[in-house]
Amino acid sequence: MSSVQNPPEHPYGRVAILGLGVMGGSLACRLSELKRAPDVVGWSRKRTERENAVLSGAINSAPDTWLEAVADADLVVLATPLRVTCQLLGPVSAAAPERATLTDVASLKCPVAKAALAAGVTDRWVGSHPMAGSEDSGFKASRPDLYNEARVWIVASSSAKSKVLGLKSFWESVGAEPRVIEAADHDRLVAIASHLPQLTANALASILAERGVIAEELGPGGRDMTRLAASGVAMWRDLLEESPPELVEGLRSLSEATKTIADQIEEGDLDALERLMRSTTTWGRST
Amino acid sequence: MSSVQNPPEHPYGRVAILGLGVMGGSLACRLSELKRAPDVVGWSRKRTERENAVLSGAINSAPDTWLEAVADADLVVLATPLRVTCQLLGPVSAAAPERATLTDVASLKCPVAKAALAAGVTDRWVGSHPMAGSEDSGFKASRPDLYNEARVWIVASSSAKSKVLGLKSFWESVGAEPRVIEAADHDRLVAIASHLPQLTANALASILAERGVIAEELGPGGRDMTRLAASGVAMWRDLLEESPPELVEGLRSLSEATKTIADQIEEGDLDALERLMRSTTTWGRST
Numbered sequence: 001m002s003s004v005q006n007p008p009e010h011p012y013g014r015v016a017i018l019g020l021g022v023m024g025g026s027l028a029c030r031l032s033e034l035k036r037a038p039d040v041v042g043w044s045r046k047r048t049e050r051e052n053a054v055l056s057g058a059i060n061s062a063p064d065t066w067l068e069a070v071a072d073a074d075l076v077v078l079a080t081p082l083r084v085t086c087q088l089l090g091p092v093s094a095a096a097p098e099r100a101t102l103t104d105v106a107s108l109k110c111p112v113a114k115a116a117l118a119a120g121v122t123d124r125w126v127g128s129h130p131m132a133g134s135e136d137s138g139f140k141a142s143r144p145d146l147y148n149e150a151r152v153w154i155v156a157s158s159s160a161k162s163k164v165l166g167l168k169s170f171w172e173s174v175g176a177e178p179r180v181i182e183a184a185d186h187d188r189l190v191a192i193a194s195h196l197p198q199l200t201a202n203a204l205a206s207i208l209a210e211r212g213v214i215a216e217e218l219g220p221g222g223r224d225m226t227r228l229a230a231s232g233v234a235m236w237r238d239l240l241e242e243s244p245p246e247l248v249e250g251l252r253s254l255s256e257a258t259k260t261i262a263d264q265i266e267e268g269d270l271d272a273l274e275r276l277m278r279s280t281t282t283w284g285r286s287t
Numbered sequence: 288m289s290s291v292q293n294p295p296e297h298p299y300g301r302v303a304i305l306g307l308g309v310m311g312g313s314l315a316c317r318l319s320e321l322k323r324a325p326d327v328v329g330w331s332r333k334r335t336e337r338e339n340a341v342l343s344g345a346i347n348s349a350p351d352t353w354l355e356a357v358a359d360a361d362l363v364v365l366a367t368p369l370r371v372t373c374q375l376l377g378p379v380s381a382a383a384p385e386r387a388t389l390t391d392v393a394s395l396k397c398p399v400a401k402a403a404l405a406a407g408v409t410d411r412w413v414g415s416h417p418m419a420g421s422e423d424s425g426f427k428a429s430r431p432d433l434y435n436e437a438r439v440w441i442v443a444s445s446s447a448k449s450k451v452l453g454l455k456s457f458w459e460s461v462g463a464e465p466r467v468i469e470a471a472d473h474d475r476l477v478a479i480a481s482h483l484p485q486l487t488a489n490a491l492a493s494i495l496a497e498r499g500v501i502a503e504e505l506g507p508g509g510r511d512m513t514r515l516a517a518s519g520v521a522m523w524r525d526l527l528e529e530s531p532p533e534l535v536e537g538l539r540s541l542s543e544a545t546k547t548i549a550d551q552i553e554e555g556d557l558d559a560l561e562r563l564m565r566s567t568t569t570w571g572r573s574t
Contacts, residue, residue: 201512222484
């Protein structure tokens with residue numbers, strides 16, 4: 001990818017990252033590696049995370065309060081759980097310089113857009129959703145290549161359009177591939193493409209656990225299919241509360257589909273099952 | 288793993304591999320790399336696969352018929368689909384030298400054990416099931432490290448016990464980790480640990496396809512959860528016809544579990560959903 005060899009310039013001299021878990025931590029790690037690295041200030045409500053991030057060299061400083069962190073920032077990245085992100089938008093906007101762009105990395109964008117509207121900050125908030133992450137959590141799980149070649153969905157109201165270009169080049173500078181989308185379209189898409197697979201992994205793992213299967217009895221396929229089951233729960237609870245109806249519809253379709261497969265096997269209707277498998281093989285290989 | 292640095296000796300001077308897809312092809316590739324490589328003869332019903340395997344150096348020769356391939360073998364590995372494996376056991380046993388051990392790599396062992404009994408070859412058949420594979424198929428998808436650190440389940444009747452040690456050291460020589468198990472226990476385990484995850488991937492992919500999601504819209508989690516959906520159908524049809532009842536039971540449990548999650552989200556019972564997620568997080572991290 002050309003952006004890796006020659007990362008584009010972005011307009012932010014000072015970046016404040018609030019939240020130093022996998023998402024914020026990995027962003028800081030990557031930024032600190034760049035040739036023309038911005039000044040990165042980090043904040044986490046956990047003192048040890050702040051200390052670890054400074055010691056690792058991922059951030060230049062870690063003030064005790066987010067107020068201090070955002071004080072002179074050109075870009076503020078909220079890398080906190082969804083609910084915290086929505087709560088912080090207004091106060092952060094008030095504390096940051098007028099020139100600052102605010103973004104976040106939550107995997108739903110409508111709730112954040114709503115919070116931005118309520119806080120009266122739609123003209124300076126441009127939402128981001130990087131399709132990247134880890135089933136491990138905390139700064140220790142950060143890695144500089146997390147965003148490499150990752151799609152980052154960008155959501156902005158019409159009054160923040162002038163800030164989109166800068167944010168896109170920021171994400172490109174860390175190797176990601178930004179693309180603009182409408183908030184509602186985005187949330188419908190990730191409910192099916194991301195939240196449904198997550199809950200499928202949890203459901204499948206619960207069956208395996210119930211039947212006494214342990215990880216060393218899994219082959220590579222079984223491991224892939226349950227890796228997400230180890231994902232942090234705190235982050236997910238917020239998201240599931242705000243998920244659009246498509247998630248529940250997807251779960252019900254999956255429930256039907258697995259019941260149908262069970263029926264087909266029991267009735268010996270292997271032709272029908274083969275047709276299903278053949279269609280998803282084509283989908284998996286063509287896309 | 289110590290066996291990689293210092294692969295153990297095995298008793299087979301000449302190994303015949305019938306079937307040069309991912310399983311047989313990868314075995315041949317790895318064997319040809321060993322310092323003290325056995326003489327490897329390969330056979331596939333497809334001429335191009337035989338030619339590709341010889342050209343790549345993975346096998347020393349590829350006669351036109353399996354009869355010739357097994358004629359002077361110390362070990363015959365049946366790396367064919369389940370149904371073909373069951374059909375070939377008797378004829379291969381008749382054509383191979385009396386000293387030869389027969390094994391196979393099918394992911395169900397009861398049907399092969401039954402076929403071995405019917406063919407009167409239980410004293411020379413020791414079944415193998417390597418927990419390894421690929422969603423791609425054919426010799427071109429072979430790779431020498433496929434079996435590296437892979438669990439290989441070994442199944443033998445009491446009359447073939449003397450052949451188990453040799454076969455175990457054979458699998459160790461290619462980096463795998465063999466372990467003996469009863470056929471019925473094995474089949475119950477893989478129905479849940481391997482076949483259920485496979486069909487879950489197909490079911491999930493069918494929902495995603497139905498809703499127009501394409502692969503580039505998936506994050507790493509969604510990609511993991513649908514990778515298996517591209518697996519070859521021919522191999523699976525045989526397996527699903529012979530799967531033990533545990534597979535259908537697992538599918539029905541998964542159907543229930545996904546329906547329950549949908550209900551919990553719809554009813555706002557996030558506490559119950561959080562408990563489920565927390566339990567599988569613990570399972571995923573502890574195992």
